[in-house]
Amino acid sequence: MELIYLTKYIIITGGVVSSIGKGITSASIGRILRSHGLKVGAVKIDPYLNWDSGTLNPYQHGEVFVTYDGMETDLDLGHYERFLDVELPGTANITTGKVYQSVINKERNGDFLGACVQIIPHITDEIKRMIRKTSENEDYDVVLVELGGTVGDIESQPFLEALRQLRNEEGYDNLMFVHVTFVPYLNAAGEFKTKPTQHSTKELRSTGISPDMIVCRSQEPIDDDLKRKIAHFCDVAYDAVINTPDASSIYEVPLVMEKENVKQYIADRLKLDIDVDSFKLTEWSEMVKSLKTEDPIITIGVVGKYISLEDAYMSIREALKHAAAEIGVKLNIEFINSDVEVLDTNILSNLDGILIPGGFGERGIEGKLEAVEYAIVNKVPIFGICLGMHSMVIQFARRIGMKDANSSEFVRGLKYPVIDMMEEQKKIKQMGGSMRLGSYECKLKKNTKAYDAYNEDLIQERHRHRYEFNNKFKEELVNNGLILSGSTVDDFLIEMVELDNHPWFLGCQFHPEFKSRPNRAHPLFVSFVKSVYDTKSN
Structure with missing residues (x-):
């Protein structure tokens, strides 16, 4: 038997x-x-x-x-x-x-x-x-x-x-x-x-x-x-x-x-x-020993609106720790409230790197846009995730002359809705489970920071969002210097954006933090933290 x-x-x-x-x-x-x-x-x-x-x-x-x-x-x-x-x-x-x-x-x-x-x-x-x-x-x-x-x-x-x-x-x-x-x-x-x-x-x-x-x-x-x-x-x-x-x-x-x-x-x-x-x-x-590294120290600011409860950014916090342990640096994370009238540049000046996490709603968005502007002007490595990527695209568009560029999530009747809702999402009225959720494939463009980080042509990452990069403005944004380094396999949806003349400016539509492990840090977080350390050292 x-x-x-x-x-x-x-x-x-x-x-x-x-x-x-x-x-x-x-x-x-x-x-x-x-x-x-x-x-x-x-x-x-x-x-x-x-x-x-x-x-x-x-x-x-x-x-x-x-x-x-x-x-x-x-x-x-x-x-x-x-x-x-x-x-x-x-x-x-x-x-x-x-x-x-x-x-x-x-x-x-x-x-x-x-x-x-x-x-x-x-x-x-x-x-x-x-x-x-x-x-x-x-x-x-x-x-x-x-x-x-x-x-x-x-x-x-x-x-x-x-x-x-x-x-x-x-x-x-x-x-x-x-x-x-x-x-x-x-x-x-x-x-x-x-x-x-x-x-x-x-x-x-x-x-x-x-x-x-x-x-x-x-x-x-x-x-x-x-x-x-x-x-x-x-x-x-x-x-x-x-x-x-x-x-x-x-x-x-x-x-x-x-x-x-x-x-x-x-x-x-x-x-x-x-x-x-x-x-x-x-x-x-x-x-665990590598997490206790005392030197060198880098400071990364997480700019969001839920900072009073750090658990709201649990996976991002842990993913940063994993990457710091792999690089061999001590990480100091500063949680910075984006829901203010004007973001304090004195706070930003103490940062070696900036990360803008995902989220929903208009509250706090202008503070995130200020953080993007600061990172561009001062050549501070910056990583945008989901709404963070949206913030990067919006601010870049404003810099090249699209004065009222924004997301249609926040403002209706825009001349430059560089971030817009997917067509299939516009038909959905209920709240729960109505987003693009779960793992999707992303095709990477060679000779980009994204490709260098993964060293793969095709990756899979998890999503949680309704709004996307608006393809109507793709040509104009690319012609002015925005690099589209990742997309869906059919090239229809933009998944990653970068800037060339910058130490590390990268935004992704997906949430890489969900796949990071303490003994196997996520490649994007490793690339970002390494850039933060290298930029500070130089």
């Missing part, structure tokens, strides 16, 4: 407070297991009613991460892709909206044969089906499933019940629970407090789930006595209490968890066939 190897599941829940680091914890566990040759996937469950992350406010939810197949997802999928060095499908992000819409569609189609549709079994069955779909499509050895929010949230209850059922159905050896909590330090008492962890674990148990491992987040390391106390009161093994104190870099967390012997416990608990005595994170460890 042929043995069937079942996918193992590691479920990560959170307690005490939100934003505790469940995503990084999940990704770090995955990195450790992947380093031992296991094929690891990940699923993020978001209990909100939105169908996807596309219309969520960046101030509240951080950036929207786009998968290769065009799903707008939670930013934690970015962590998973960077740590695991994989490309996850859109099905890896499950929301309450997706679950309920699927169930209602089935009910309307008569799939339930007139049964009364209920949370149990219909909603919980659909949650389990969506989780299993990820492993079925990719044949993963291990799938990490992170439940967003904290235990006790009303909206999380159906998911916790589904996960409890999943444990029973998959079998004890094939599924384990990891609970991430916060252990606060009270200055007045002069000690750490474990009560929040105890209560959070008790709350989880009330749902029928007993954690196999507890990951204790803290500002400073906790001692063995505290671990024993948590193990005793939360009814887990001492070896299953893992401490991950604050680190200088998120990429250090796998190394911290490796020292805590997480690998051994998980391998024993799930009966994984790996060599637990070997250290497989050597390359990762070297990458």
